[in-house]
Amino acid sequence: MMTTSRVRALATSAVLVLSCATAARFAAPTTPLRISCNVPDASVWIDDHLIARVSAFAKTEKRLAVGFHRVEIRAPGYYSQFEEIEARPDAPIEIKASLHESLE
Numbered sequence: 001m002m003t004t005s006r007v008r009a010l011a012t013s014a015v016l017v018l019s020c021a022t023a024a025r026f027a028a029p030t031t032p033l034r035i036s037c038n039v040p041d042a043s044v045w046i047d048d049h050l051i052a053r054v055s056a057f058a059k060t061e062k063r064l065a066v067g068f069h070r071v072e073i074r075a076p077g078y079y080s081q082f083e084e085i086e087a088r089p090d091a092p093i094e095i096k097a098s099l100h101e102s103l104e
Helices: 004-025 054-059
Strands: 030-037 043-046 049-053 062-065 067-074 081-087 093-097
Touching: 030 054, 030 067, 030 081, 043 054, 049 054, 062 067, 067 093, 081 093
Parallel strands: 030 093
Antiparallel strands: 030 062, 043 049, 043 067, 067 081
16 A cells, blocks of 8 residues: 555656656757857857857857847957847857957
């Protein structure tokens, strides 16, 4: 005979398994994003949120949610580069930035 605590534990486990399966099935589609730049220490901003340094994009693949995004690559002492992109499911996006030193 199962105890009440064991039944609760099994029920909780079942709910967690079903939740994970449902979340994976309904996860938002993404696409691979690659960024390279002549200033590896430059920072990557997507939709006005700091994401990572450009050098981090060389180490691991980053994924971007499908939809319209504004990408900015900036570094102190350089003019920023902006890109407006439309990400589509599993259509890789590659940005090659070439930052130019500011005249200040």
